[in-house]
Amino acid sequence: MSQGANSDKSSRMRVLGVPVDRVDMRQAISRLEEMLDQPGLSHIVTPNPEIIVNAGKDPVLRDIIEKAELVVPDGIGLVYASKILGWPLHERVTGIDFLNMALSVLEQRGKSIYLLGSRPGADGEAGTAEKAAKAMQKAFPGLKVAGTYHGYFGAEEEAAIVDEINRSGADFLCVALGAPKQEKFISRHRNELKVSVAIGVGGSLDVYAGNVKRAPAFYREHGLEWLYRLKQEPSRYRRMLALPAFMLKVLGSRVGGKM
Numbered sequence: 338m339s340q341g342a343n344s345d346k347s348s349r350m351r352v353l354g355v356p357v358d359r360v361d362m363r364q365a366i367s368r369l370e371e372m373l374d375q376p377g378l379s380h381i382v383t384p385n386p387e388i389i390v391n392a393g394k395d396p397v398l399r400d401i402i403e404k405a406e407l408v409v410p411d412g413i414g415l416v417y418a419s420k421i422l423g424w425p426l427h428e429r430v431t432g433i434d435f436l437n438m439a440l441s442v443l444e445q446r447g448k449s450i451y452l453l454g455s456r457p458g459a460d461g462e463a464g465t466a467e468k469a470a471k472a473m474q475k476a477f478p479g480l481k482v483a484g485t486y487h488g489y490f491g492a493e494e495e496a497a498i499v500d501e502i503n504r505s506g507a508d509f510l511c512v513a514l515g516a517p518k519q520e521k522f523i524s525r526h527r528n529e530l531k532v533s534v535a536i537g538v539g540g541s542l543d544v545y546a547g548n549v550k551r552a553p554a555f556y557r558e559h560g561l562e563w564l565y566r567l568k569q570e571p572s573r574y575r576r577m578l579a580l581p582a583f584m585l586k587v588l589g590s591r592v593g594g595k596m
């Protein structure tokens with residue numbers, strides 16, 4: 338069982354059988370503040386529609402989300418789903434906006450962050466995690482970075498990596514291995530990790546490092562971030578089909594009464 342912050346499970350809704358907390362940004366951040374004050378590790382998951390659909394097919398992932406201390410609905414698809422299901426979410430909290438707010442909390446509270454994941458640098462150059470750490474410290478000058486490590490390691494290296502994270506004294510661990518690899522890494526090591534909070538951040542380090550551009554304000558304000566991403570990386574179109582497929586499934590679950 339979890340040893341970290343107790344989540345208020347009463348505010349959880351279920352989307353295709355997967356639990357999601359009905360939190361807006363302010364509530365999500367206030368839960369983070371509680372987690373930083375409590376003993377044990379709290380796991381924050383930020384599922385988007387693709388992850389919800391995958392959790393339906395992957396019982397291990399689903400169990401991890403079930404046990405997570407906070408499940409923040411990521412993206413516009415979850416807002417639409419919540420409306421269809423009759424538990425409307427008031428706002429969209431994207432994973433990267435949440436991370437940005439979290440960095441500000443960490444800076445104010447003198448807590449440190451460890452970045453694990455994304456591409457290593459070529460030939461002595463800084464890797465993505467190091468570049469992201471620099472960009473984060475530029476935006477939040479008081480932020481303490483306890484360490485970074487790239488995300489292309491074998492199973493045999495994991496114990497040493499966990500050790501290194503613990504020795505760094507980090508309070509907040511960002512794991513950028515893509516979903517569900519990052520969630521499984523956190524779950525596999527949650528009893529050994531000594532951080533207060535661990536969160537999977539997907540491609541966010543690439544955004545901080547400047548490898549991938551975030552959508553301009555117009556797209557973000559209109560819930561069209563997915564369209565911008567499709568224009569940038571057309572090869573992702575297959576993965577993007579997850580959104581309409583997800584909406585149809587949610588509609589179907591409502592009609593069939595299987596919420």
Ligand code: UDP
Nearest residue numbers: 454455456488489513514515516539540543
């Ligand atoms: N990644 C990694 N190790 C792996 C696979 C992926 O560090 O074995 C990193 C990858 O470099 C990228 C991040 O995981 O920075 C997220 O990848 P992706 O965009 O596929 O994930 P999503 O944002 O869709 O969860």
